[in-house]
Amino acid sequence: MSYKNISCTKEQNKAIIKLNRPEALNALNRETLSELGSALDEIWNAPEVKVVVITAEGQKAFSVGADLKEASSLDEAGVKELIELGQSVYRKIDDLPKPVLVAINGIALGGGVEMSLAADVRVASETAKVGSPEVNIGLIPGWGGTQRLPRILGKGKAAELIFTGGIIDAKEAERIGMVDRVLSPDEFTSTVNRMASAIAAKPSTNRAELIQVVKSV
Amino acid sequence: MEFKTITYAKESSFLSPEENVAVIKLSRPEVSNALSKDMLSEIDAALEEIRRDEQARVVVLSAEGEKAFCAGVDPEEPNRQEAERCAEQILKKVEEFDKPVIAAVTGEVSGFGVGLALACDMRVAAENAKFQNPAEAARRLAKIVGRPNVADVLFSGRAVEAKEAESVGLVNKVVPTDELLTTVNWTAGKIASSAPLAVRLSKKCVNKSFEVSIAEGNRLELDAILQCARTEDLREGIKAVFEKRSPQFKGK
Numbered sequence: 284m285s286y287k288n289i290s291c292t293k294e295q296n297k298a299i300i301k302l303n304r305p306e307a308l309n310a311l312n313r314e315t316l317s318e319l320g321s322a323l324d325e326i327w328n329a330p331e332v333k334v335v336v337i338t339a340e341g342q343k344a345f346s347v348g349a350d351l352k353e354a355s356s357l358d359e360a361g362v363k364e365l366i367e368l369g370q371s372v373y374r375k376i377d378d379l380p381k382p383v384l385v386a387i388n389g390i391a392l393g394g395g396v397e398m399s400l401a402a403d404v405r406v407a408s409e410t411a412k413v414g415s416p417e418v419n420i421g422l423i424p425g426w427g428g429t430q431r432l433p434r435i436l437g438k439g440k441a442a443e444l445i446f447t448g449g450i451i452d453a454k455e456a457e458r459i460g461m462v463d464r465v466l467s468p469d470e471f472t473s474t475v476n477r478m479a480s481a482i483a484a485k486p487s488t489n490r491a492e493l494i495q496v497v498k499s500v
Numbered sequence: 501m502e503f504k505t506i507t508y509a510k511e512s513s514f515l516s517p518e519e520n521v522a523v524i525k526l527s528r529p530e531v532s533n534a535l536s537k538d539m540l541s542e543i544d545a546a547l548e549e550i551r552r553d554e555q556a557r558v559v560v561l562s563a564e565g566e567k568a569f570c571a572g573v574d575p576e577e578p579n580r581q582e583a584e585r586c587a588e589q590i591l592k593k594v595e596e597f598d599k600p601v602i603a604a605v606t607g608e609v610s611g612f613g614v615g616l617a618l619a620c621d622m623r624v625a626a627e628n629a630k631f632q633n634p635a636e637a638a639r640r641l642a643k644i645v646g647r648p649n650v651a652d653v654l655f656s657g658r659a660v661e662a663k664e665a666e667s668v669g670l671v672n673k674v675v676p677t678d679e680l681l682t683t684v685n686w687t688a689g690k691i692a693s694s695a696p697l698a699v700r701l702s703k704k705c706v707n708k709s710f711e712v713s714i715a716e717g718n719r720l721e722l723d724a725i726l727q728c729a730r731t732e733d734l735r736e737g738i739k740a741v742f743e744k745r746s747p748q749f750k751g752k
Contacts, residue, residue: 351738351741351742355738359726359729362725362726362729363722363726366721366722366725367718367722370718370721370722374714374715374718377714417698417702418694418695418698418699418702419693419694419695419737419747420695420734420737420738420740420741420747421695421697421698421728421731421733421734421735421736421737421738421747421749422695422698422725422728422734422737423698423701423702423705423721423724423725423728424702424721425721425722425724425725426721427714427717427718427721428721429702429705429706429709429717429720429721430705430709430712430714430717430718430721431714432706433643433706433709433710434709434710436669437643437644437645437669438621438643438644438706438709438710439621439622439623439644439669439670439671439672440622440669440672441706441709442600442621442622442703442706443621443622443672443687445702445706446600446621446622446691446694446699446702446703447687447690447691447694448690448694449690459669460669
């Protein structure tokens, strides 16, 4: 299938989804989220696919989160629909019976981070920054961030990140357990590829096993 | 209000001249800030005052002196059971308080003192902090360090020093003792400059996260987002993003 805001390619037993709205720093509008949902369905039903990678092109942005231009034009019913759409697509990432690796190539904020939290394993480029700045615009993380961050980081660290709206660099994200490994930007794409191949060779959705694999590649 | 066993003051932060950081300080250093019934009711009264005070956006819980944060329930209390019951009520109140609470931990922390630190939303500790003999802390600890097995091992009777507390996630951060209050003030200032309703609702959602499924948690988030969507603060926040400036939230 072909998409407008993302690309989804299959190489042997790997599926690679790339967010592809670089002009909007991969902000997540309704169309992008729907396409992501369709790509996940497609992968769900493709028995040859043993691992999924979600990433984006370049070093600048993974995703800056919800598309504020679009979101601020919505009425209450529209907001509800948008929130439920993002939540259901991210639950699909969670529920997909195949390992999902999110490779954070650049800045990941708000909904971009929340997408990564639904995956089984997260790696980030040294130049990446991550954060949940929603409270700084008057919102809360609404696509699962308030639920998955405490589960992943523990309550104290999740509270700090969410209540301060802080943005941290990749090293700090690794220290607090938000990403499982930090990669050099020069070798980012090649290492992520090797990680995906290693996971596909021994597919599992056991987080401890997956972390072992991404650390050993 | 006048307090005898604690001090209560509002402070400004690095980020704003407004006195929006409420600081409660346990002030019985001569008994390692042990929790007497009087002290517990004064903490309760201070929290009620903060709840009503719209200017106060975040609470810092700290202690007088560097030797001890809190040694738990005062052993001099004649009715220990009654005192422990009061202490547990205060812990619960802190945990569910509608403004975030940051613990600034120095020195010895033991028994209900550990529980009190863990009931706060986050903890910054001085290098000399040392956690021991937790009473009712196990349940809270498991949520904070994330791994129940670690919680068991951690409190098998030995003391946990600051560095270890940091590496397992029991405290958010360890800093040199003389930097503790400035570090906490910075974090408090960041929270105080965020949209108050959004902070309050996100605390509610985070608190529920260990009790509900993701799908149920998502419904709580949706409900919170719809409340935020009706605020002036959200409109101001989005406007500020497009105008590339800091937002001015009014709590409306």
